[in-house]
Amino acid sequence: MNFNQTAMTNIEKELHQLKEDIIGMMHLVQNQLTKSSKAFSQQSIPLSKEIHKVENRVNAMELGISKDCENIIALYNPVASDLRLVLAALKIVIYLERIGDHADKIARYVRKEQITDPIDPRLLDAIRFDAIFETAQEMVNDAIDGFINEDTGLARLVFVKDQNLNKLHVNAIKTLAKSGEGDDPGTSESLLTILYLFSIVNKLERVGDLAKNIAEETIFYVEAKVLKHYKKKKKKK
């Protein structure tokens, strides 16, 4: 018996490949979100179309990785950290696919020419649109890096940023409501544009939640701790 053997076992090879595939999907989704930000700010229809094309690949990856997880469970009976990786992977691919969906839907407003004219920059400033987009992107990046490097410290940072994003989101909604009622800023914008912005801001807030979910799965995989609904449980006590 060689305890210090270095050769990979079959299950190790499978899990290594699984992780590689998840990382591939993570980078793809990361790019989708970056591109959707550009597509929106530049009102770029070609970029928006490109995002939509890649969205099919994201969906296919979700199905492919889920199938791989199913096979690993059926054929290798993983336990302990191996099992946690597979269980985390099954959820992470769903979260990634949803982030991809949001990126695609944000770009859709440009692609379908629902937002054609440049939006009043005073309104965008007032709702801190760039800060919302950047925070959501940062959260996704941190959640991804946390998973890749098995860095639970970085994963926990996502929770802190989520609180910030939630505050930005609430502020944006209030400002958009005022704007819709005809108060400054952004009185020049149509109600439809305000509603589109409302929808985009909501999607970005959801992206932040999904990044947080990925971070929770990383912590589950690495530390075997379940942080989901943690606050609720604490309050009950």
Place this chain on the structure above:
Amino acid sequence: MVQSADKNLNFQVNSNPDMDSKTSKKREQIAKLRSEKANVWYGNKHVIKNVNIAIEPNTVTAFIGPSGCGKSTFLRLFNRMNDYIDTFRMEGKILIDEEDIYDKKVRVEELRRKVGMVFQKPNPFPKSIFDNVAYGLKIQGIRNKSVLEETVERSLKQAALWEEVKDDLHKSALALSGGQQQRLCIARALAVEPSVVLMDEPASALDPIATSKIEELVVELKEKYTIVIVTHNMQQAGRVSDNTAFFYMGVLVEYDDTKKLFTNPSEELTERYITGRFG
């Protein structure tokens, strides 16, 4: 901490995992089976090293670990099966119901009535099904036909074999399938009304259907008996046991709730073993 004696193997484990946790203190108070600093040598070879464990009544406990780790030797301490090995030497205490079974006052025959054992390969006697099950009672001098018949029926029912053999009780046990023979051996062990049943890889020679029947049986039997099972099949340990003990090189590395041990083991060595990283 215990450091590996083998220079090629670098591992450190908690030498006394059972004694450290709060759960184990509770276990100790109600333990059916217990060991205190159990050490075993075969000649000069130290095969069980300072093992402390407390096994609760009416539970299934699985012993897992690579071949030669001492799990079967440790199991056999509980019915003194190792006594037959010339070079066997033991130190420490093995207690059943808090009675030291290695005490000179203990009668081994009486102990084995209390602690039944089922082996890896089914070993029915070349006798009828009825005589196999009634064997232990007859040795005890019980000749009353109705008592024997009642016991045989009850034991075969407990071993989930009655329906399959009730019309063939006087046929040879050797004509049964492997899975049926193993359940017959379980019935034979149960006939003398033990309180503990030790099982040394009871399903390793059986096909998946027979294995599944044995596993179902093990889970059912814990209502009446305390069961300890040695298995190389990690999934089997997961399916049937409440607690699992992982042995490595004679050391009890980890002893915990089975769900905990298979999802989030405390020791890296356990993690590496159950995930197939060595062994």
